[in-house]
Amino acid sequence: MSTYQEYLKGEREQTWRAELRKMTPNKERTTIERVKMPELDPQIRIHYQDREVNLGLTAEQAVLEARRCLDCPTPTCIEGCPVSINIPKFVKNIERGEFLEAAKTLKETSALPAVCGRVCPQEKQCEAQCFYTQKMKKTPVAIGYLERFAADYERESGRMSVPEVAAPNGIKVAAIGSGPASLSFAGDMIKLGYDVTVFEALHEIGGVLKYGIPEFRLPNKIVDVELTNLEKMGVKFERNFIVGKTASFDDLKAEGFAAFFVASGAGLPRFMNIPGENYNGILSSNEYLTRVNLMNAASDAFDTPVLRGKNVAVIGGGNTAMDSVRTAKRLGAERAMIIYRRSRDEMPARVEEVHHAEEEGIEFINLTNPVEYFANERGRVNRMRVQRMELGEPDASGRRSPRVIEGSEYDIDVDLVVVAVGVSPNPLIPSALKELKVSRWGTIEVDKESMQSSVPELFAGGDIVRGGATVILAMGDGRRAAAGMHRYLTGDQTSNH
Amino acid sequence: MKANLTTRFFGLELKSPVVAASSSMTGNVDQIRKIADAGAGAIVLKSIFEEEIYHQLQEELSRRNEFLSDPEYLDYFDYVIKDESLRKYVKLVSDAKAAAGVPVVASINCATSNEWMAFAAKLQEAGADALELNLFVAPSDYGKTGQDHENFYFTVVDRVLRHVSIPVSIKISHYFSNLAGMVQKLSQTGVAGISLFNRFYAPDIDIAAEKVVAADVLSADNEYLLPLRWTGILAGKTACRLAGTTGIHTAETAVKFLLAGASAVQVASALYQHGPAVVADMNSGITRWMDEKGYVSIDDFRGKLSLQNVGNATAWERVQFMKYFGEKEF
Numbered sequence: 001m002s003t004y005q006e007y008l009k010g011e012r013e014q015t016w017r018a019e020l021r022k023m024t025p026n027k028e029r030t031t032i033e034r035v036k037m038p039e040l041d042p043q044i045r046i047h048y049q050d051r052e053v054n055l056g057l058t059a060e061q062a063v064l065e066a067r068r069c070l071d072c073p074t075p076t077c078i079e080g081c082p083v084s085i086n087i088p089k090f091v092k093n094i095e096r097g098e099f100l101e102a103a104k105t106l107k108e109t110s111a112l113p114a115v116c117g118r119v120c121p122q123e124k125q126c127e128a129q130c131f132y133t134q135k136m137k138k139t140p141v142a143i144g145y146l147e148r149f150a151a152d153y154e155r156e157s158g159r160m161s162v163p164e165v166a167a168p169n170g171i172k173v174a175a176i177g178s179g180p181a182s183l184s185f186a187g188d189m190i191k192l193g194y195d196v197t198v199f200e201a202l203h204e205i206g207g208v209l210k211y212g213i214p215e216f217r218l219p220n221k222i223v224d225v226e227l228t229n230l231e232k233m234g235v236k237f238e239r240n241f242i243v244g245k246t247a248s249f250d251d252l253k254a255e256g257f258a259a260f261f262v263a264s265g266a267g268l269p270r271f272m273n274i275p276g277e278n279y280n281g282i283l284s285s286n287e288y289l290t291r292v293n294l295m296n297a298a299s300d301a302f303d304t305p306v307l308r309g310k311n312v313a314v315i316g317g318g319n320t321a322m323d324s325v326r327t328a329k330r331l332g333a334e335r336a337m338i339i340y341r342r343s344r345d346e347m348p349a350r351v352e353e354v355h356h357a358e359e360e361g362i363e364f365i366n367l368t369n370p371v372e373y374f375a376n377e378r379g380r381v382n383r384m385r386v387q388r389m390e391l392g393e394p395d396a397s398g399r400r401s402p403r404v405i406e407g408s409e410y411d412i413d414v415d416l417v418v419v420a421v422g423v424s425p426n427p428l429i430p431s432a433l434k435e436l437k438v439s440r441w442g443t444i445e446v447d448k449e450s451m452q453s454s455v456p457e458l459f460a461g462g463d464i465v466r467g468g469a470t471v472i473l474a475m476g477d478g479r480r481a482a483a484g485m486h487r488y489l490t491g492d493q494t495s496n497h
Numbered sequence: 498m499k500a501n502l503t504t505r506f507f508g509l510e511l512k513s514p515v516v517a518a519s520s521s522m523t524g525n526v527d528q529i530r531k532i533a534d535a536g537a538g539a540i541v542l543k544s545i546f547e548e549e550i551y552h553q554l555q556e557e558l559s560r561r562n563e564f565l566s567d568p569e570y571l572d573y574f575d576y577v578i579k580d581e582s583l584r585k586y587v588k589l590v591s592d593a594k595a596a597a598g599v600p601v602v603a604s605i606n607c608a609t610s611n612e613w614m615a616f617a618a619k620l621q622e623a624g625a626d627a628l629e630l631n632l633f634v635a636p637s638d639y640g641k642t643g644q645d646h647e648n649f650y651f652t653v654v655d656r657v658l659r660h661v662s663i664p665v666s667i668k669i670s671h672y673f674s675n676l677a678g679m680v681q682k683l684s685q686t687g688v689a690g691i692s693l694f695n696r697f698y699a700p701d702i703d704i705a706a707e708k709v710v711a712a713d714v715l716s717a718d719n720e721y722l723l724p725l726r727w728t729g730i731l732a733g734k735t736a737c738r739l740a741g742t743t744g745i746h747t748a749e750t751a752v753k754f755l756l757a758g759a760s761a762v763q764v765a766s767a768l769y770q771h772g773p774a775v776v777a778d779m780n781s782g783i784t785r786w787m788d789e790k791g792y793v794s795i796d797d798f799r800g801k802l803s804l805q806n807v808g809n810a811t812a813w814e815r816v817q818f819m820k821y822f823g824e825k826e827f
Contacts, residue, residue: 270576273583273615275660318569348568371611387611396558397571401551404609406649422573441577467577468570 008078011089012071020092021071030132034139035065042359049298049330050215053356054118054148059099062149066095069141072131077143080129082476083110083184087126091146100161103154106147107163111187111230112180112475114155114222115209117148119319120472121350155225162232166193171489172256174199176243176429179207180471181263181462183226184478186235192486197236197257199243204294207265208463209471211294212286214323216330217353220293244432249458259457259485262444263478266463268424272315276373277419281307281381285316285324285420292327309416311335313384315370316420317347319470322354324418325362336362337412341369341389341402367391367402371409373417384414425464433458443467450484451477459485500787502780504538504795506740506761507627508664508689509600511538514795515751515779518742518763519544519604519631519668526592528773533597535773536780538761540597544604544631545586547612554578583619590623600626602666607632607653617657617665627664630657631695636672643674650679654686664689668742668763670697671723677731684735692740692763693724693731715766720744725757729813732758732803746770748782755783758800 011017038055039045045053057065069091077087086105093102106113122144127133130140154160171194175182178200186196204210206223231237243252249260269284271277288306291297297306312328314321317340329336338357340347343366347354358364367389374383388408391400425442437445437454444453444460451459461477504514516539517523517532524543533540554575586603593601603625607613617628632653634646650669657665665687671694673679684691701712721744728741741754742763751762767775792798800806804813 270573270580272576273580273619274611275614275618316572318572342572346568346572348572372614396555399568399571404611406609406645406652409611421576422569424577440581466570468573470569 004084008075008086009073011086012073016096017071017089017092020096024067026070029068029070030136030138032064032068034068035061035142035145037142037145039356039359042356042361045216046329046360048216049292049327050219052219053216054352056152057145057149059097059149059153062094062099062146063097065142066091066146068132069095070131076129076131076134077126077141080126082125082472083116083479085109085113085126085147087143090150091141091143094146094150099150099153100157100159102146102150104161104163106150107161107229109479110475111184111478112209112223112226112471113147114151114226115180115218116472116475117144117146117151118218118222119209119213119350119470120144120147121470123351125472155222160225160229162229163187163191165191165233168195168234169193171195171258172197173259173261173485173489174243174252174257175261175263177201177207177262177264177462177464178205178237179263179265179462179474180209181474181478181481182207182261183230184475185261185263185461185482186230186478187233188479188482189485190230190233190235192482194486195236196234197238199238199241201240201242201264202294203239205237205239207263211290212320212323214289214293214327216326217323242428244428249433259459259489261451261478261481261485262429262453262458262460262464263462263474264426264429264464266423266468267426269419270422270424271419272370272421274371274373276375276381279373279375279381280379281309281375281415282373282417282419283307285314285320285418286423288324288418289320289327292331298327298331306331307416308332309414311337311412311414312416312418313337313339313370313412313414314418314420315339316422317342317349317366318420318422319349319353321418321420322349322357324420326353326357326360328416328418329360329362333416338362338364338366339368339370339386340364340366342399343367343391346391346399365412369402369404370417374411381414381417383411384417385409385411422468423463425467429464441467447484449480450487451481452484452488456488459488500784500792501794502538502783504760504799506690506738507539507600507602507629507666509539509626511600511761512536513538513776513780514755514759514761514783515776516740516761516763517541517768517776518765519629520765520768522765522768523593524589526589526596529593529601530596531773532768532776533599535776537599537773537776539600539602539626540593541602541604541629541763542586542589542593542625544606545582545616546606547608548606550579550582553582583616586616587619587623590620590625594624594626602627602629604629604631604668608634611656613653614656614660618660621661621663625663627666627689628657628661629692630654630665630667632667633670633695633697647673647679650683651686654683654688658687666690666692666737666740668692668695670694671727676727677734680727680731681735684737688737690738690740690760691735692742693727694743696720696743696765715769716744716746718744718746718750721750721753725750725753726813728754728759729757729802730804732800733805746775748779748786751779751783752786755795755799756802758803758805760795760799 090102090105127140132138133140175198269286291306295304296302297304312333314325372385389402392403459481462474519541603620699712738760740761741759746767
């Protein structure tokens with residue numbers, strides 16, 4: 001049995017857990033219905049960019065939901081979590097009413113529990129591996145809701161715990177970019193005693209958490225609290241600092257930085273290369289969301305403009321597409337549409353976001369792809385031509401490929417189009433380090449276990465390695481990179497998260 | 498007076514009617530330079546295939562299975578692959594332009610009608626002198642009518658012509674129920690030229706192994722008869738120029754096409770078999786023949802033996818078998 005499994009077993013055998021299991025028979029636990037997340041009314045929330053849709057569980061709801069968890073001897077849910085949160089331990093702490101202990105458990109391995117509780121696709125990760133899902137074919141324990149509850153409870157209690165950190169070892173390390181991969185890396189490295197500085201090119205820390213995810217899904221104040229926590233642990237943040245421009249790697253090495261974690265993200269918008277895509281009124285989801293989320297373009301109190309439309313089409317089926325179309329609705333769109341070339345079943349967006357979007361009156365035009373845009377005499381887009389698709393045979397990923405139905409084109413009136421078909425890796429770091437091995441697509445090539453690149457002192461993770469990743473996968477990369485860098489810097493081969 | 502080989506095809510003036518057809522030999526800049534130096538009138542670059550991009554995507558997905566659990570990533574990866582193919586092809590166009598010194602024609606193999614409008618525009622931006630659309634729909638879908646297939650050709654041509662200003666030619670197959678009518682209508686769409694006919698992968702059967710295998714990929718030197726016949730029938734009846742392709746290995750065959758009414762010939766298999774020198778050989782062979790016959794320019798004899806000029810339909814259309822077998826005694 002591995003050390004980690006022994007640790008989990010030991011935790012499970014603690015007296016309080018054993019007693020808790022005895023208090024409620026499993027048969028009774030499995031009869032409890034999964035909790036429903038209280039939500040802000042769709043007709044109210046579509047008028048507010050900054051009012052969160054999910055309102056969070058009450059303590060009573062959280063305790064009841066936590067009681068559903070069977071505290072399995074082999075907790076498969078943990079295997080589904082890229083940052084290996086001790087899920088049964090935090091859930092059982094909620095069941096016994098020790099909410100602060102639950103939050104503390106989350107922070108043992110996650111630097112951003114309040115964030116993950118809101119934006120992780122739990123239905124594809126921990127909840128997909130839950131005993132209820134796997135063996136009983138029932139709805140899983142609402143692990144994400146409980147995670148959010150514990151983190152929110154702690155924050156609102158005013159008794160935030162700061163994770164313990166080792167004594168400083170005097171070794172300086174840098175994280176480049178301040179998104180989820182970097183923050184996760186920084187949290188682990190500071191706990192190990194390193195002197196950690198996070199360099200951010202923009203004026204705000206948080207990366208995609210701030211500029212990419214709207215406040216109705218992830219309020220900035222939630223992110224700020226997590227950042228403050230990292231600061232309290234000793235992580236330093238440098239804003240408006242572009243590594244490779246403001247200072248080179250050699251400059252930073254001369255300042256004593258021994259190793260670097262590059263998580264500079266995928267900030268390069270992608271377009272579809274179809275005719276008319278350069279007309280006014282067609283913009284990338286990066287630009288659209290950054291203007292609204294980071295530069296407050298939706299607020300009259302700010303000068304930053306953003307184009308508004310009555311008929312808005314968002315191209316894509318991922319979370320960024322959902323964020324964009326729901327933002328458009330909140331900015332006054334009468335018709336806000338998702339245009340996606342695959343069917344609903346293949347949409348990569350979180351199930352909850354799709355559900356919320358539907359409640360808000362978003363129109364889903366699936367199995368449809370744009371082929372051309374048209375504009376008025378002033379060059380502003382006024383119409384798009386789309387073609388219908390059908391699903392063909394499964395491709396190498398197992399998903400059915402969309403195929404064109406010839407002759408199925410028709411036009412849709414639009415005055416704003418947001419293209420959310422993915423982003424490409426930020427080319428800045430690869431271009432600043434010629435010896436760095438990058439893939440044909442501009443992603444940094446790393447060892448999958450240690451996240452170490454071809455430049456020994458340089459590790460990387462998140463979108464710059466994956467080309468596009470969810471928050472939690474990026475955080476998993478950050479944790480692996482921290483363990484890998486620690487081994488590299490100390491020669492300690494036993495270290496692992 | 499020495500013969501002048503100048504002709505027009507692809508909407509361009511060419512110094513020779515011998516054109517390097519699209520093949521893997523024209524996907525490499527060094528080869529392109531050698532073929533151009535040997536005297537080719539133009540280079541048609543190796544086609545960018547929609548189908549090939551799809552297969553490349555499948556290969557990459559199989560290789561990168563660690564990302565298969567991330568549908569958001571998967572969802573845009575095909576755009577990445579497509580962009581990469583386009584970027585490489587754009588580079589090939591600009592490198593070929595710098596190396597060749599003769600017109601460079603970008604070639605697109607279309608399987609769907611919308612996908613390639615943007616590609617066409619990018620290839621124009623990259624400096625291609627003209628475009629060739631390698632159009633082919635296998636008429637093997639029981640659910641489709643002949644009209645569906647024909648519409649596909651017109652749709653692609655119309656869309657590409659709307660998005661580029663450089664001349665666009667097409668290369669087609671002979672799989673039409675009324676080939677003459679179809680070619681004539683296509684010639685009236687605004688295309689600069691039509692090449693007859695493209696040659697495809699063909700299956701064969703190995704009777705020893707009892708397996709379906711690939712037939713010879715290179716054309717034989719008698720395969721020119723089908724495109725020659727249709728060049729002769731169609732010359733003078735189309736609104737654009739014609740070129741012959743498939744089975745053209747020698748100067749003599751090239752001359753036959755010119756006499757039938759083609760403005761140019763495209764060669765690929767001969768290049769594979771004999772290298773770029775075959776282009777120089779063909780040019781000198783055509784020149785020699787013209788000198789012997791006293792022709793100064795290609796236009797002096799182009800189409801001299803076409804159906805329109807010969808006026809003898811039977812020669813081009815059907816009777817040769819009857820005559821041959823009618824006189825045969827056993």
